[in-house]
Amino acid sequence: MLEAAPVPEPAAAPTSVAGERLSGDAILARTRALLPTLPAALLRVGEQVLSAPAAIARSTILETAERSGTSPATVTRFCRAIGLAGYADLRLAMAEETGRSSSVAGWEIDIGRAISPTDPIDRVASLIATAEIRAIQETMAQLDLEAVERAADAIDAARRVELYGMGGSALMAQKTQLSLHRIGVPTWTWADVHSGLTSGVLLKPGDVAVGISHSGTTRETFEMLSVAASSGATTVAVTSSPEAPLAEVADIVLTTAAHETTFRPAPHASRLPQTIVLDLVYVAVAQRRHEQTIAALKVTADAVSGHRRQLPSKGAQ
Known part of the structure; x- marks a missing residue:
């Protein structure tokens, strides 16, 4: 030996x-x-x-x-x-x-270990938590922060922002749309390919289109981002692979990592890293419009405050 x-x-x-x-x-x-x-x-x-x-x-x-x-x-x-x-x-x-x-x-x-039907819940919790921690660490280690800055600059200056995603990626698009919309960024989300293609063809230079797909090979998301690119919009891809078709039609590529575990294939396991990257973009946009962001967060919180049930004060019976 x-x-x-x-x-x-x-x-x-x-x-x-x-x-x-x-x-x-x-x-x-x-x-x-x-x-x-x-x-x-x-x-x-x-x-x-x-x-x-x-x-x-x-x-x-x-x-x-x-x-x-x-x-x-x-x-x-x-x-x-x-x-x-x-x-x-x-x-x-x-x-x-x-x-x-x-x-x-x-x-x-040992995050590569399969989860068996007889594993105790503490073991399952440890495996899932470790997989998520490692996925976030790897995502941050490989993420191009200059690309994040360019994406934030483009979104901050955009006339409108369109987000495309299918399945679970549509949930990530909707979450990002809500965050950006709340601070005054005109943002729309499209999970239907017909609506997305219609939206993409109407974009103009200066607009931004974001395509979200863990594999980067989802055909509908690729088609929507491609049409947006052809219309002159700045395109952003959020994907695990810089070599994927989605990345090839993007001006800016933001990559994520994921660790699979039993019952949680890569597209499922990718959600938290995608959230971290998209939240980073959102916060970078919010920084660029600080005063507007603070004002928007206040008025939107006030707008829904009447729909929150007040907690009883301490000492109340």
């Missing part, structure tokens, strides 16, 4: 071929997003990385190739496919990620 190589010294964060500093979270999220697009051999390497990051941190390139049933050259190609210069950067990132994960006290790390 080959002797395991020592874990590389974390002297500096791993960098991409473009010189970008990448965290372990970001590399795992990027791997997960690109996995469906990889050739079979690279796919096996990616699955090995996602299933056993700690083993990658301790292993030579030859050992990783053997475990994934590939070759060292294939492992190197995988590293380059996810934007790293080579295997040394991958090992360093996984060493940092393993160390960070092990320091999360009180939480189970």
Whole structure:
């Protein structure tokens, strides 16, 4: 048996071929997003990385190739496919990620474990909470904050904002529409493709269209955002994959990560990370129109205050 190589010294964060500093979270999220697009051999390497990051941190390139049933050259190609210069950067990132994960006290790390019908509820709660925590961490690690700023600038200046999504993504669109509408941004949500296409064709330069799809391959959302783009609107995609068709028709791409668990496939598990990203955009817009936002929040709260039941005062019988 080959002797395991020592874990590389974390002297500096791993960098991409473009010189970008990448965290372990970001590399795992990027791997997960690109996995469906990889050739079979690279796919096996990616699955090995996602299933056993700690083993990658301790292993030579030859050992990783053997475990994934590939070759060292294939492992190197995988590293380059996810934007790293080579295997040394991958090992360093996984060493940092393993160390960070092990320091999360009180939480189970084995989020890939299936939930069985006999699992106690505390175990289920731990697995779900850990999956959500890791998904948010990976989303924040990979999120392009400059893209968030550009999206907020465009929405703040827009004549109108249209949000497109189908199924569960429509719920995310509706939530964002309510938030933006409350601070005075003219916003509409479309979950019906006929209405969305009609809306998109009427947009103009300076308007903003946002398409939400975890996979980035939902045909209806792609079509609606494409029509909006053809009309000259600034287009924003919220998706897990920067290589997805939805991202290809977007001027601005905001990526999210998700961790599946039993009974919660990726589209379901993506809701909280999508909420975080869309809330970040909303808050950035609110910052840009601070005085208007404060005034709008006050008058809208006053408008519904009469429909809230007053709580009894302390000491009341």
